Amino acid sequence: MQLRMTNQREMILKELQKSKQHLTADELYGRVKKIMPRISLATVYRNLETLSGAGVIAKLEISGRQKRFDYDTEDHDHIYCVQCQRVDNISLERGLIATSSVSLPGDYKITGYRVEFVGICPPCQRKNRKAKEKQR
Amino acid sequence: MQLRMTNQREMILKELQKSKQHLTADELYGRVKKIMPRISLATVYRNLETLSGAGVIAKLEISGRQKRFDYDTEDHDHIYCVQCQRVDNISLERGLIATSSVSLPGDYKITGYRVEFVGICPPCQRKNRKAKEKQR
DNA sequence: GCTAGGATTAGAAATCATTATTAATAAGGG
DNA sequence: CCCTTATTAATAATGATTTCTAATCCTAGC
Numbered sequence: 084m085q086l087r088m089t090n091q092r093e094m095i096l097k098e099l100q101k102s103k104q105h106l107t108a109d110e111l112y113g114r115v116k117k118i119m120p121r122i123s124l125a126t127v128y129r130n131l132e133t134l135s136g137a138g139v140i141a142k143l144e145i146s147g148r149q150k151r152f153d154y155d156t157e158d159h160d161h162i163y164c165v166q167c168q169r170v171d172n173i174s175l176e177r178g179l180i181a182t183s184s185v186s187l188p189g190d191y192k193i194t195g196y197r198v199e200f201v202g203i204c205p206p207c208q209r210k211n212r213k214a215k216e217k218q219r
Numbered sequence: 220m221q222l223r224m225t226n227q228r229e230m231i232l233k234e235l236q237k238s239k240q241h242l243t244a245d246e247l248y249g250r251v252k253k254i255m256p257r258i259s260l261a262t263v264y265r266n267l268e269t270l271s272g273a274g275v276i277a278k279l280e281i282s283g284r285q286k287r288f289d290y291d292t293e294d295h296d297h298i299y300c301v302q303c304q305r306v307d308n309i310s311l312e313r314g315l316i317a318t319s320s321v322s323l324p325g326d327y328k329i330t331g332y333r334v335e336f337v338g339i340c341p342p343c344q345r346k347n348r349k350a351k352e353k354q355r
Numbered sequence: 356g357c358t359a360g361g362a363t364t365a366g367a368a369a370t371c372a373t374t375a376t377t378a379a380t381a382a383g384g385g
Numbered sequence: 386c387c388c389t390t391a392t393t394a395a396t397a398a399t400g401a402t403t404t405c406t407a408a409t410c411c412t413a414g415c
Contacts, residue, residue, distance in 0.1 A: 087382090087383095087391075087392085089381085089382090089391090089392065089393085091392080091393075092392090107372090108372080108373080109372080121393095121394070122393090122394080123393070123394045123395060123396095124373090124394095125373090125374075125375090125393085125394075125395080125396090126392085126393060126394070128372090128373065128374075129374090129392085129393090130392095132374095143282065144281055144282045144283055144284075145281075145282045146280040146281070146282060146333075147280065147282055148282075148371075148372070148402095149282070149371090149372065149373095150282050150283050150372085150373090151282075162323060162324075162327055162329070164327070165330065171323075171324045171325075171327070172324065173321055173322060173323055173324070174321070174322045175316070175321050175322075179315070179316065180311070180315065180316070180334065185309055185310070185311050185336070186309060186310045186311075187298060187307075187309055187336075188298075188307045188308065188309070189307075189340065189341040190341050190344070191298055191300070191307070191336070191338040191339065191340055191341065192338050192339045192344055193298070193336055193337070193338040194301065194337050194338050194339065195336070195337045195338075196334060196335060196336045196337060197334070197335045197336075197337065198316065198332060198333070198334050198335075199332060199333045199334075199335065200321070200323075200327070200329055200331070200332045200333075201329070201330050201331045201332060201333065202327040202328050202329040202330050202331075203327065203328045203330065204325065204327055205325040205326050205327065208326070208328055223362075223363085223411090225362090225363065225364085225410085225411090227363085227364075228363090243401090244401080244402080245401085257364095257365070257366095258364090258365080259364070259365045259366060259367095260365095260366095260402090261364085261365075261366075261367090261402085261403075261404085262363085262364060262365070264401090264402060264403070265363085265364090265403090266363095268403095283372090283373090285400090285401065285402095286401085286402090
């Protein structure tokens with residue numbers, strides 16, 4: 084990996100890793116801006132693109148409007164909360180889905196697959212319970 | 220399902236079903252416009268939203284790309300071509316992924332999952348072979 | 356049939372996420 | 386140091402989708 088580490092690039096990467104979350108570009112922009120107030124959102128986008136291109140981080144193509152970025156590039160899947168959009172990692176036995184168990188149309192050349200669970204995260208469940216209690 | 224069927228709504232639904240494909244809003248707009256030239260793209264979006272809300276069709280969400288709409292609401296998964304973005308159905312044994320085989324963080328309340336294969340569709344493969352031949 | 360009132364529409368403008376442009380700045384390498 | 390190239394901030398542009406608004410269409414109730 085011959086990737087020049089500029090100050091901005093390094094800060095973006097560090098903040099993403101530090102967060103241990105799956106942040107969107109503008110969430111990350113918000114965090115980095117606290118330290119480098121003059122950084123531009125376009126710089127964040129550009130560097131997330133560069134970093135994911137180099138395989139240092141992963142770009143998640145998951146339901147929802149915005150892309151999220153993952154500091155963990157190991158092979159794993161995700162679950163996301165339909166209510167607050169937060170994304171968490173799940174570990175699913177790799178190889179669970181064998182190509183043999185799938186009927187494909189035509190002769191697609193498969194390059195990968197992605198499993199995405201959908202649900203309601205614990206914080207949102209608590210929020211909902213509280214809201215329900217208040218209702219009565 | 221108490222869903223008023225306006226002319227536009229009916230035409231949008233019919234064209235989607237007729238296509239037997241997974242169309243984007245503006246692809247569908249293009250088709251419907253041939254029959255109703257004065258229809259608005261906003262109407263297409265609004266009605267696709269209404270129809271998928273009522274469960275008549277399904278909205279396919281993949282981050283960062285245009286949403287596509289599926290005339291088939293049966294439980295099934297998809298494969299999409301990284302090259303031309305086309306989406307096809309796949310049938311994957313339901314129940315293949317048991318919740319038991321998944322480690323979840325915290326106590327997510329799971330409402331569903333989605334499996335998405337990625338690959339290169341037959342037409343794109345042919346295109347690539349031809350391009351390669353020309354190269355020599 | 357006629358009409359009030361809500362739903363739906365076309366068309367345009369607004370919004371949101373992302374990417375491209377541009378001119379200025381920084382950073383290596385000789 | 387100077388030259389070349391990469392990178393940046395700021396801004397404009399883009400593409401997909403949503404919202405707004407005034408006009409039109411339905412549908413009951415009379």
